[in-house]
Every structure is written in structure tokens, then in C-alpha cells.
Amino acid sequence: MTDQLKLGRRAFVSAIALGAAAMALSGPVFAQDVIKVAAIWTVPVEQQWASRLHNALVAAQERGEIEYVYSENTTNTDYERVMREYAEQGVKLMVGEAFGVEQPARAVASEYPEIMFLMGSSLPPVEPNFATFDNFIQEPSYLTGMIAGAKTESNKIGMVGGYAIPEVNRLMNAFMAGALSVNPDVKFSVSFINSWYDPPKAKEAAFAMVDAGADILYAERFGVSDAAKERGILAIGNVIDTSTDYPGTILASALWHGEPMIDKAIAEVKAGSFTASDYGIYAFMEYGGSSAVYDEALAGAEAVAAAKSKEAEIVAGTFKVEINDAEPSSTM
Numbered sequence: 001m002t003d004q005l006k007l008g009r010r011a012f013v014s015a016i017a018l019g020a021a022a023m024a025l026s027g028p029v030f031a032q033d034v035i036k037v038a039a040i041w042t043v044p045v046e047q048q049w050a051s052r053l054h055n056a057l058v059a060a061q062e063r064g065e066i067e068y069v070y071s072e073n074t075t076n077t078d079y080e081r082v083m084r085e086y087a088e089q090g091v092k093l094m095v096g097e098a099f100g101v102e103q104p105a106r107a108v109a110s111e112y113p114e115i116m117f118l119m120g121s122s123l124p125p126v127e128p129n130f131a132t133f134d135n136f137i138q139e140p141s142y143l144t145g146m147i148a149g150a151k152t153e154s155n156k157i158g159m160v161g162g163y164a165i166p167e168v169n170r171l172m173n174a175f176m177a178g179a180l181s182v183n184p185d186v187k188f189s190v191s192f193i194n195s196w197y198d199p200p201k202a203k204e205a206a207f208a209m210v211d212a213g214a215d216i217l218y219a220e221r222f223g224v225s226d227a228a229k230e231r232g233i234l235a236i237g238n239v240i241d242t243s244t245d246y247p248g249t250i251l252a253s254a255l256w257h258g259e260p261m262i263d264k265a266i267a268e269v270k271a272g273s274f275t276a277s278d279y280g281i282y283a284f285m286e287y288g289g290s291s292a293v294y295d296e297a298l299a300g301a302e303a304v305a306a307a308k309s310k311e312a313e314i315v316a317g318t319f320k321v322e323i324n325d326a327e328p329s330s331t332m
Contacts, residue, residue: 033270038086039070040079040096043197048222048239049120049135049256053095056258060266066093080104087112093269095262096120098132099165106130116274118265122166125276133261133279134167135239138174139314140254140285140292142321143307144236145178147252147294148216149186150303151234152179156332158189158209159218162196166325168220171238171254173324175218182306187332189214199223207231212332216251225249234298241293252294252307260289285315 037057041047045054054070061068069091071082079101086094087108097120098105109117109130121132148157157179161168172190179186189212191205202223209217210231217235219225225242228235229249237243237253261282268274283289292311294304313319 034065034067035092035266035269036067036069036090037093037095037266038089038091039068040074040082040086040094041070041072042074042076042079042097042100043072045070045072047197049196050097052135052239052256052258053262056262057095059259060262065266076100080108083108087115091115093118093265093274095265098123099167116265116269118261118279120167125278127276129274129276131265131274131276131279134283135256135290136170136280136283136323137239137254137256137290138170138323139321140290140311141171141174141238142178142181143292143311143314144252144254145175145180146182146307146310147299147303148175148218148234148236149179149181149183150306151251151299152183152186152216154213154215155183155185156187156189156213157216157218158206158212158214159191159220159328160202160205160209160224161190161192161220163194164192164327168192169325169327170323171220172218172328173326174321175236175254176328177322177324182303188328188330189332190328190330193221195221197222199226203227214332243293243295248298250295251299252292255291255293256283257289257291260287285311286317 039057041050043050045051057068060066074082093116095118099120102123105119106126113129117130119132125132159172161172176188189209193201193205199222202221203226206217206224206227215233217224217228219235220238225235225246229246234251235249237250239256241253241255243250261279296304
């Protein structure tokens, strides 16, 4: 990790507070500080990953800090064209996902050095203006694994992911480590549907795991919790909290909060201090970029207490969740 990891939440919050105070004092010139931000999503904005950042950008617009435009369901073949169209419209910051379009996205950024790019990517940032990020929510994923490991009766857990890339792998590995930390007998069935958004396919993969004896499902993709609900078993949520959509089904969820990263990027673009760095660290629990939520009625008070105790250790820095990007394998 970079030296940025040494920054504490207090310093980060203080910087934001000072920035807010300065803007408040600026009064009438505040409107001049509004910048245009464009986002390009390859999925619907309701999708788990994209929604975390889309909602943070919408909130910034509602506060009067930015003018926000976006495109959703953009195919990889159209991605470069849409980037160039926004680049010609006077945007100051472009947000998106370069996982499937790494070379074209970086090529566009190199042609528009006056625009700052903040792109989801598994590869390093590139000077001077191509910053990267990922949803490093392995910490709450570990905690939800503890809940699942304590709750399973069959000692079999099914896990359905999108693609076997670092973004997904590290969350699954952390979840598995958390489960094994409280239940070394648990086994896992792991499957990837090779899509970011195909609920029917994810659902079918989950059904197969239930048929093989899994009594808890790890729902990295949409559709898995539907399978759990239909079969009357439990599920672990990922990125967003879907417990109200699946009452009595979601044991716990690892949540990603896009606000710390998005708000920092906006502030730095305005201040002229935006750099081509890795913004993924702002997903860590230390910065408020992720959290875990639990249904104590389903999980049990003892398991929740154990997870919260470990959470306190994580935030305090006395326990580190390993970042393991290797593709996870089934053990069932």
C-alpha cells in the first residue's frame, strides 16, 4: 500500500471539514466552483457496484458542488466513443470502470490531460491524470464470513461471483477466511457467471449449490438472494444492503460507501491537487468507505458480538484482513 494508508480518519475528516468551511465563507463565488462531472457505466446505475458511486455523485450534485451527467449500459465497444464525447463537453472529472477497456480508456486520458479521470481498474494509475480505484471491502467481507461460518448447519456455503478478477476474488477470499476463522469445518462451492449483471444465470448457479447441500449463499451478484429466498435458506449480501427486499433471508452484508472517495476526488479537482494515485484505500473501514451490517435476529447475538469485536480490532488497526486477489476454488 502507499503512504496514503498512513493517513488517519481524523486527518481526512479534518481536511474535508476545512474545505467545507472555506466554501461556506466564499459565499457568492460558490457557484463558480461547480464543476461538470461525467460518469460512464457498463451496467444499469441500480447495479450494486455502480450504484455506490452514482449515488455519491447524485448527492454531490444535490449539494450544489457538481453538475453530474452519466451514461449507463454502455458496451465496451462504445466506451471509448462515449469518453471522447464527454471529454469534448467540458467535463473536469470523468468517473467510470475501465476493467474491460483498460487500453482505450488510458489512451483517451492521455489525449485530454486537462481532464481528471477516476476509473475502476485492476491496474496501476498513470501520470498525470489517470487515477484508479477498486472496492476494497475485504474487511467487512471477512466479518460477514464470520457470521456465515457460525450460522451454517450443513457446513456448506455456496458462493456466486461475476468474474474471477481481483475485485471479486479478494472479497470472496476474505469472506472464506472469516468463515474458517470461526468454523474450520466449513466447505465452499465457488462459481463465476462471467457477467456483471445476469440475475437469472446467477440464480441458476445458486440453485445448483443449494441442491448440493449449501444452506447459506454468498450473493456477490444479483439473483443469488432470490434463489436463497425461494429455497428458504439464508444469504450474505455484498456492496449494498438488500435486507428490506429479502426479509428473513439476509444474514449480514458487506457494504461499500462511495462518498469518501468521490467527495475527496471532487475536492481535489477543485483545488487543483488531483493526482494519478490509487483511491481504493478510501473503501477501507478506517475512512468510512465500508461497513458491515447484521441481522441479529437471524445471526444470533453471540455471532454478531464476535463480529463487532473483530470489527473494532480492524478499525483500531490491531487486526489486518489479508488482501488475497487469487482466484478462489471450491472445497466441496
